[in-house]
Structure formats: structure tokens, C-alpha cells
Amino acid sequence: xTNGQNVTAVVRVSKDLLGKENLKTRxxxxxxxxxxxxxxxxxxxxxxxxxxxxxxxxTYALQxxxxxxxxxxxxxxxxxxxxxxxxxxxxFKQTDYLSFMVTLQQNILASQQQYADWLNNYAxxxxxxxxxxxxxxxxxxxxxxxxxxxxxxxxxxAENYKTDSLKLSNDAKIINYDYRPKLSxxxxxxxxxxxxxxxxxxxxxxxxxxxxxPIYDGNQRxxxxxxxxxxxxxxxxxxxxxxxxxxxxxxxxxxxIGQYRQMIETAxxxxxxxQTLIDANLKQLPTGDVKVTDxxxxxxxxxxxxxxxxxxxxxxxxxxxxxxxxxxx
Numbered sequence: 001x002t003n004g005q006n007v008t009a010v011v012r013v014s015k016d017l018l019g020k021e022n023l024k025t026r027x028x029x030x031x032x033x034x035x036x037x038x039x040x041x042x043x044x045x046x047x048x049x050x051x052x053x054x055x056x057x058x059t060y061a062l063q064x065x066x067x068x069x070x071x072x073x074x075x076x077x078x079x080x081x082x083x084x085x086x087x088x089x090x091x092f093k094q095t096d097y098l099s100f101m102v103t104l105q106q107n108i109l110a111s112q113q114q115y116a117d118w119l120n121n122y123a124x125x126x127x128x129x130x131x132x133x134x135x136x137x138x139x140x141x142x143x144x145x146x147x148x149x150x151x152x153x154x155x156x157x158a159e160n161y162k163t164d165s166l167k168l169s170n171d172a173k174i175i176n177y178d179y180r181p182k183l184s185x186x187x188x189x190x191x192x193x194x195x196x197x198x199x200x201x202x203x204x205x206x207x208x209x210x211x212x213x214p215i216y217d218g219n220q221r222x223x224x225x226x227x228x229x230x231x232x233x234x235x236x237x238x239x240x241x242x243x244x245x246x247x248x249x250x251x252x253x254x255x256x257i258g259q260y261r262q263m264i265e266t267a268x269x270x271x272x273x274x275q276t277l278i279d280a281n282l283k284q285l286p287t288g289d290v291k292v293t294d295x296x297x298x299x300x301x302x303x304x305x306x307x308x309x310x311x312x313x314x315x316x317x318x319x320x321x322x323x324x325x326x327x328x329x
């Protein structure tokens with residue numbers, strides 16, 4: 001007190017006397033909250049791994065495209081020397097030679113763009129992986145292994161729904177326990193003195209029990225339980241929807257993988273014919289028995305087929321990535 005004559009200090013300690021099941025239910029609430037956080041961290045980890053794999057696949061595809069362009073440019077540069085001599089000897093028209101050079105320059109420009117894209121995507125891949133490295137290195141082809149196709153109930157996504165459902169059920173139990181009569185005990189200890197006489201005798205302590213009995217809550221308990229039940233019903237609907245969607249996605253991804261494998265087989269057959277045509281043109285080009293425009297057309301066909309093959313393979317890698325991340329436990 002401001003007059004300096006009275007001093008009072010009180011300490012109170014209280015404890016609710018909970019039943020065994022009540023205490024177990026409240027402790028379970030913390031355990032379920034930890035499980036929810038673990039599930040969310042696991043799903044976030046899966047999303048990060050998928051993003052890194054997607055970037056790896058994209059980087060590898062650009063690497064393959066650059067390799068194709070480099071291969072074609074080397075072929076054209078070798079033939080450019082021969083074609084230039086033949087044009088000087090009037091075996092080919094100058095316009096044919098210029099058309100050839102335009103094709104060569106177009107491929108060089110495309111190769112430069114592909115190299116820049118490859119370099120940028122490689123840097124992005126390093127960034128996602130937390131790697132500090134400015135050198136550009138070739139990467140190996142992505143793996144095409146299918147993990148075990150699990151039932152939806154065994155996946156991490158189903159586990160997330162189950163944990164949320166258990167948490168809601170536990171919340172409902174806690175609400176019911178909160179509206180039961182509650183017994184608690186307390187201990188008070190304190191000091192109060194005016195310092196006028198025998199201040200050392202003014203310590204005191206007490207112990208007691210408190211009984212709390214809910215009488216009326218304005219239907220708050222009923223509304224809280226109804227809200228939890230609505231959330232539970234929504235969870236169940238989402239679970240069934242996700243389960244059906246999961247089955248459909250697995251079948252769709254497996255079918256797409258099979259379709260693209262067939263497309264790759266067809267592209268491989270077409271590419272063997274295109275390569276045979278180019279080999280034949282290379283033999284006839286020095287003798288002037290093949291037109292430059294036909295040779296350029298055969299080169300463009302080979303480039304298109306190889307590019308399509310890279311796209312098909314990239315799509316298969318992405319499909320495998322989706323399927324593997326979909327069925328993680």
C-alpha cells in the first residue's frame with residue numbers, strides 16, 4: 001500500500017480432480033494434434049519431392065533436346081563443307097546452298113536457346129535441392145520404377161482424414177466432460193501485516209475443495225456438438241470422394257503410361273526409317289543425285305521425330321512421378 005504500512009501477498013495453487021477416462025481423453029487431444037502436424041509435414045515433404053522430381057525431369061528433357069540439336073548441327077556442318085564445294089563447282093544452285101545455310105543457322109539459334117533453357121532449369125534444380133553449384137553437368141535419366149499400388153486406406157492422404165476424424169471425436173468427448181460436475185482442490189498461503197505489531201505472526205494457509213455443477217448453458221453444448229458432427233460428416237464425404245478419385249487416377253495413369261509406351265515404339269520405328277533416308281541422302285549428296293531441299297526435309301523430319309520422342313519419354317517420366325507420389329504410405 002502507498003502509505004507504507006500494509007503488505008499483503010497471497011499464493012494460490014489449484015488442481016482439477018479428473019477421472020481416469022477424462023484425463024486420458026484430454027491427453028489424447030495433444031497426441032492427435034501432434035499426429036495432424038506429422039501428417040501435414042509428411043504431405044509437404046511429398047509435395048517438395050514431387051516438385052524436385054518434376055524439375056529434374058524438365059531439366060533432363062532440355063538436356064536431351066540440346067544433345068539432339070548438337071548432333072544435327074554437327075551433321076549439317078560436315079555437309080556444309082561438301083555442299084559449298086559442289087556449289088562452287090556449279091553442281092548445286094546457289095539458292096540451294098543458301099537454303100541449306102538458313103537451315104543450319106536456324107538449328108544453331110535453336111540450340112543456343114535450348115542451352116540457355118537447360119542452364120536455367122539446372123540452376124533451378126540446384127536451388128530446389130539446396131545445392132550451391134554454378135557448373136553445368138549432365139544428369140542421368142529419371143527412374144521409371146512404380147512403387148507398390150496401395151489401397152487408398154493405407155496412403156498418407158487417408159491417414160490424414162482418419163486423424164482429423166479421431167480429433168473431432170475426441171473434441172466431442174471433451175465437450176461432454178466439460179459439462180459434467182467438476183471437483184477441484186486448492187491451497188492458499190499468504191502474508192498480511194501492517195508492521196505495527198508482531199508482523200512475523202501474520203502468515204496463514206488454507207485448504208479446500210470446490211464443486212462446480214453446470215446448470216444452464218444456453219444450448220451451447222448442443223450447438224458445439226452439432227458443429228462437430230457437421231464437420232465429421234463433411235470429412236466422411238471428402239474421404240469417400242478422395243477414395244473414388246484415387247482409384248480413378250491410378251487406373252488413368254496406368255493406362256496413359258501404356259499408351260505412351262506404344263507411341264514411343266511407333267516413333268522408334270519411324271525414326272529408324274528417317275535415319276535410313278538421311279544415310280541414303282548423305283551418300284547421294286556429294287554426287288548431286290539428291291536435291292538439297294529433299295535433304296533438308298529429311299533432316300527436319302528426323303529432328304521432329306526425335307523431339308517428339310523426348311516429349312513422349314518426358315510425359316512417361318511425369319506420369320510415373322504422379323503415380324508414385326499418389327500411392328505413398
